Amino acid sequence: MGEVARRAGGGSWPRRTSDPPPCETHREMQNVVERVINLLIYLLESPVPVTAEDVRRTVLGYGDQSDDAFHRMFERDKDLLRTLGVPLDLKALDAWEVDFGYIVDPEKYAIPDPGLTEGERVALSVAARMVRLGGANAGLDGLLKLGGVGHGGGIEPLGADLGAEVSVLGDLFLAVTERRRLHFNYRDQRRRLEPYGIAHRRGHWYLVGATDQGERLYRVDRISELKVGDEPAAFKRPRSFDVKRAMAGHPWEAGTDATVPAMVRFDADVSWWAARTLGVPVAGGEPLEIELPVTNRDAFIGWILSFGASAEVLGPDDLRDEILQRVEAALESSG
Secondary structure (H helix, E strand, O other): OHHHHHHHHOOOOOOOOOOOOHHHHHHHHHHHHHHHHHHHHHHHHOOOOEOHHHHHHHOOOOOOOOHHHHHHHHHHHHHHHHHOOOOEEEEEOOOOOOOEEEEEOHHHHOOOOOOOOHHHHHHHHHHHHHEEEOOEOHHHHHHHHOOOOOOOOOOOOOOEEOOOOHHHHHHHHHHHHHOOOEEEEEOOEEEEEEEEEEEEEOOEEEEEEEEOOEEEEEEHHHOEEEEEOOOOOOOOOOOOOOHHHHOOOOHHHOOOOOOEEEEEEEOHHHHHHHHHHHOOOOOOOOOEEEEEEEOOHHHHHHHHHOOHHHEEEEEOHHHHHHHHHHHHHHHHHOO
């Protein structure tokens, strides 16, 4: 983890206090990635070789640079594309070979047919259905281009969503590694956290850390307006802390609220998923009623609301009322 962060930061490790804060470093890296992708698209789409000046005028991210800065940036980006295996060629613009331009041949850039067997295509199809990026099965379209298996029945919508929170994961990993305090909005409240660890579980990333009220668990995709503290080593992580142990139970069990026995009913269309999450049996096509011990009301309410109208908290009344208030507040904020 330290080696990855050291390379990403482009400097010594741990980060010096004079270095830019993690959020700024993340934005700079994002700008580089977007610029290089734009450059690659431009080179692939152009029917003729393009000059460096064409790139400067056309590709977003180059136009506001001085001459020297542009040439340094363009040289670095060309080296990066070639390092990634992109066939970037320099070709003459005319028969006299006085001026030259850059081009990427789509045929050379395309992935050759891997010659997958029927069994290999089926295996890849199952794998693609089980991992989602940003809420979508991103692998399926690519698999179809390789002659893979299309959408079929018989496979449950099971999977891990690895990409919905990608915009903040870099900052969170740095904050955990460098022990920087975090401030963010969560459930319409401003929170302050000393981050201890981050882990992926049942399709979502979770952040674990210490607050003034004790150890808390937060779902990363519900975090907004994240601010990473400027001071490294701002707190001490307990030597006994183990992120696996912190995530061993259900998120609504990892809290310091007074234990509340919540009775929940899941409709038949989602009961299989709730049963799988809870590790309990359920008859196919039948609803599920179960009592759950809740010590983290925020985590429990968030999980219940993810089922929409297909889950209902039957009791206690104060927990039902809190869920209703959350729903009404969300409806009002959405207009």
